[in-house]
Amino acid sequence: MMTPGPGLNRTLLPKGFSAGAINSGVRRYRPDLGIIISDVPSVAAGVFTLNQCKAAPVIFSQARVPSDNIRAIITNSGQANAATGDTGFERNLMMVSAAAKSLGCSIDQVLVASTGVIGHQLDTDKILPAIPELIERAHETAEAFASAIMTTDLVPKTATNELQLSSGSVRITGISKGSGMIHPNMATMLGYIISDVKISKDFAHICLKTAVDMSFNMISVDGDSSTNDCCFLMANGASGVELKTEEDILKFQTAVNELSIFLAKSIAADGEGASKLVEVEIIGSDDKEIAKRAARGVTLSPLIKTALHGEDPNWGRILARLGAEQVPADQLAKMSLSLQGVKIFENGQPLAFVRDEVKALLKQSNIFIKIDLKSGDVRQTAWGCDLSKKYVEINTEYS
Amino acid sequence: MMTPGPGLNRTLLPKGFSAGAINSGVRRYRPDLGIIISDVPSVAAGVFTLNQCKAAPVIFSQARVPSDNIRAIITNSGQANAATGDTGFERNLMMVSAAAKSLGCSIDQVLVASTGVIGHQLDTDKILPAIPELIERAHETAEAFASAIMTTDLVPKTATNELQLSSGSVRITGISKGSGMIHPNMATMLGYIISDVKISKDFAHICLKTAVDMSFNMISVDGDSSTNDCCFLMANGASGVELKTEEDILKFQTAVNELSIFLAKSIAADGEGASKLVEVEIIGSDDKEIAKRAARGVTLSPLIKTALHGEDPNWGRILARLGAEQVPADQLAKMSLSLQGVKIFENGQPLAFVRDEVKALLKQSNIFIKIDLKSGDVRQTAWGCDLSKKYVEINTEYS
Structure with a gap:
């Protein structure tokens, strides 16, 4: 099964x-340049921000x-290389060229990503000689790379999974970074x-898009989509292992x-600034788009995020947000709402829940909000976090 | 001209x-019930939340x-009477009936509004005897009423305007409250x-809708639309004064x-928790909807709001949000961006602005962000505020 990477584990x-x-x-002290290399030309797919201001x-x-035919992905942190005009494109190409030259491959075989402050030109004087x-x-192992791409992240994010398929075993390893400006729209x-x-490559693209739509595209820290x-x-x-049967394909997709x-x-x-992971699960919907918007809306609401930070079962704010996201009034009238497994609202009426008990359950670091719209079979989960003074502090003093 | 009401003024x-x-x-100590009365049956129009969870x-x-044929609007604060089911409708009707009885008019002549915590039943045992x-x-005067409808507002909000029309003068007085769960959608x-x-009544409706679309519908505190x-x-x-000429109509609409x-x-x-009023003006757009969304998007972004709170000219976050709101890439490539009147980004390039100078200008309590998309004649203004630790504090401890 999946082994979480952070900490002392080796991924x-x-x-x-x-x-x-x-x-x-x-950057001072911290690693700021990372690369993932395949020994041989590799299939590669990608999904990218829908922001019109693309880095x-x-x-x-x-x-x-x-x-x-991809050999590597090079990534720098500290400078996003977004809103940097023609110079930005030139310097990006210089970084890619330097990596291709060191690897002994062509420029077209190297992918690239950047993360950091928008609007600063890449410091190629420092980056190129380090390649x-x-x-x-x-x-x-994955940990060093995962650390190099961190910005305001507190922990490196890696995970790995060994998968038995019909003709042998394959490994899947994932690495990511996030923290702020997180409201992905396609990635x-x-x-x-x-x-x-x-x-x-075609299956790689479909497989990635399927996985991203139910995972990265369903999280939000602050509602700001990045460049x-x-x-x-x-x-x-x-590994020499192919997806030979339908079961192999399903297994691989599920693992991704x-x-x-x-x-x-x-x-x-x-x-x-987060102290809690918030999971919002909507079931019983009859409309995928509304279910998605509603689940995400709850994770986005600063009023809900601050209430959860304060361990306050202020369910009225959740109901208000569902209505604002256009969950139909007749569904709001019959839906049920649970916080940490305790049903606190149903059929248009608050239930006589024991407030102190729910408050105590909200002290946990994993918060589960479950909404049953009782109108269909569509379900959707979204993830977010609480909103703390620390978030304000981090972003008041960032640039 | 318009006389702002708060403070020692009498509106x-x-x-x-x-x-x-x-x-x-x-509520403890503070007024919590208010009424506006017309001596004679009055024309009345209204616009209301688009939230599906309506109080x-x-x-x-x-x-x-x-x-x-309206005589009064009664309003209570402290309890929103939203998500309160059939009991909520009954108690709302009891409050309206009591007001109608005291005024000697019919129930249909009294309008009503509520604001406060969602999900609590109206405390009619206290409200009815007070009517x-x-x-x-x-x-x-307007101040007492304005105070009675305040929740987390720090100041009552009133204004009044004496208008000379072709056949005499009329007065227009406005009162409002806001503070949290502010992202109006129609009101x-x-x-x-x-x-x-x-x-x-038909002109009243058109006049109100026109004014609301360019004012209340263009502000945002936290992106949460209320019930x-x-x-x-x-x-x-x-006053006995009618709108007799086209100029009268224009004058009246402009005043509203x-x-x-x-x-x-x-x-x-x-x-x-706000310490700054933020005005975002977009000019030179070729699309009203995108201009609206973009102006509002900038006022919504927690990253921009926290940067402004920290008096940090982090313009990259503004550009990122414009892109996220789908301002076309070719317009982002030529647009100019000014902060407090200082142009800091144009034609895809940051300008050599003096950072300390702009930082000093951001210490002011009124922040002006101006974006020229250089692509048309459409302009749109939106208003918001900064995001502070105080906001988190207020909403962590609300219910």
């Missing part, structure tokens, strides 16, 4: 992959996937899912989904 | 109107406007615009617009 990469990290000097690396990478050593240092801030399975969101899936076939949800929840739980 | 009501307030005992008073009032004295106390939390002008938003326009004709914008800005400036 092994799939066969034929290595990853490295280095401090190039853009240079997003535009560069988006033009190159899906592909069956040869970055590549030399690459090794078979998270940065996510990397890599495997040694042998699949086509730099990217999520990649690389599969290099180094689970990995993505695990990473997405890690991002929500480590949202800027 | 006079138009002819034939009176207003009153009382503490019924629902009982919203459903009651919405069914009765526009009308030319006769509430009505006895009614007098010709603000609570707004009352009353005049002694003589107009039809109780209502905005009313009452015009009782007591200005009053509404003044009150809307007062709500944004007094947003929960």
Whole structure:
């Protein structure tokens, strides 16, 4: 089963992959440049932010996937290379070229992502000279790379999964970062899912999109969609194992989904200033779009987020948000609402719940809000976090 | 010209109107019940929240406007009477009936609004006995009523305007409250615009809707649309002055617009925990909907709100939000962005602005963000506020 990566664990990469990290000097002390390398040309798919203000690396990478000929993804942190004009594109290309040269491959075989402050030009004077050593240092675990892409994240986010398929076993490893400006629309801030399975680039794209829609696209820290969101899936076939049966395909897709949800929840739980992971599950809906919007709306509401921070079962705010997200009035009139498994509202009436008991349950660091609209079979889950003074502090003093 | 009401000013009501307030005992110490009365049957229009979870008073009032036969609007604070089921409707009707009885008019001549905590049943045992004295106390100024409808507001919000028309003068007085759960969609939390002008109920409705769309519907404190938003326009004709010419109509509409914008800005400036009023003006757009969404998006972004709270000219967050709101990439590439009148970004490039100078300008309590998309004649303004630890504090400890 899935092994969470943070802490003292070592997260092994799939066969034929290595990853490295280095401090190039853009940030103080912390690693700020990372790379994931496949020994052989790899299938790669990507999904990217729908923000109209796309960073240079997003535009560069988006033009190159899906592909069956990718060798590496290089990523820098500290500078987003967004809103940097032509100079931004030039410097992005310089970084990619330097990586390709050190790897001995062509520019078209290297993908790229950036994260950090918007509007600063890439400090290529520091980044370029560090690339040869970055590549030399690459090794078979994920933690160093995961640390290099962190910004306001408190913990590196990795997970890995060994999967038995009909003709052998494959490994899937995921790495991500999040923390602020998290309201992904087609992709998270940065996510990397890599495997040694042998699949086509078309399947890689469908598989990634399916997983992202139910995971990274359903989390929100602050409702601000980033200029730099990217999520990649690389599969290099180094295990020699293919998806031969329908069961293999389902197993692999399920594993990618689970990995993505695990990473997405890690991002929500480590949202800027967050002390609680909030899971909102809507069941019994008759409309997928409304269910999605409603589940996400609850995770977005600053009033609900602050109430949960204060361990306050102020369910009226949840009802108000569902109505604001256009859950139909007749469904609101019959729905039930549970907090931490305790039903507190149903059929248009608050239930006689024991307030102190629910308050005590809200002290836990995992909050479950369950809403049954009693109108159909559609269900949708979204994840978010509470809103604390710490969030305000972090973002008041950021740039 | 317009005289702001708060503070020591006395805001006079138009002819034939009176207003009153009382503490019924629902809230401690503070007045919690108010009424606006017209001596004669008055034209009344209303716009209401689009939230699907509508409070009982919203459903009651919405069914009765526009009308030319309204005598009063009664309003309680502390209890929203939302998500209260059939009991909520019954108790709302009891409150309206008691007011109608004391006024000697029919139930259909009384409108009603509520504001406060969602999900608590109206404390009619306290409210009903207080109504006769509430009505006895009614007098010709607006401040007492404005105080009675406040929740987390720090200042009462009133304004009045004497208007010279072709056949005489009329007065327009506005009263509102806001503070939290402010992201109006068709109406603000609570707004009352009353005049002694003589107009039809149809014109009253159009006039109110026009004003609300450019004022209350363009403010946001926290992006949470309330269950109780209502905005009313009452015009009782007591001045005997009609709108006789096109110029009269324009003058009157402009005055209602200005009053509404003044009150809307007062709500944004007094947003929960706010220390700054933020005005976002978009010019040069070619699409009204995108301009609206973009202007509002900037006022909504917690990252921009916290940066402004920290007096940090972090313009990248503004650009990111414009892109997230789907301002087209080609417009982002040529647009200019000014903070406090200083141009800091244009043609895809940050300008060499003096950071310390802009930081100093951001210490002011009125923040102006101006965005020129250089693509058309459409302009749109939205108002919001900064996001502080105080907001988190207020809403962590609310219910």
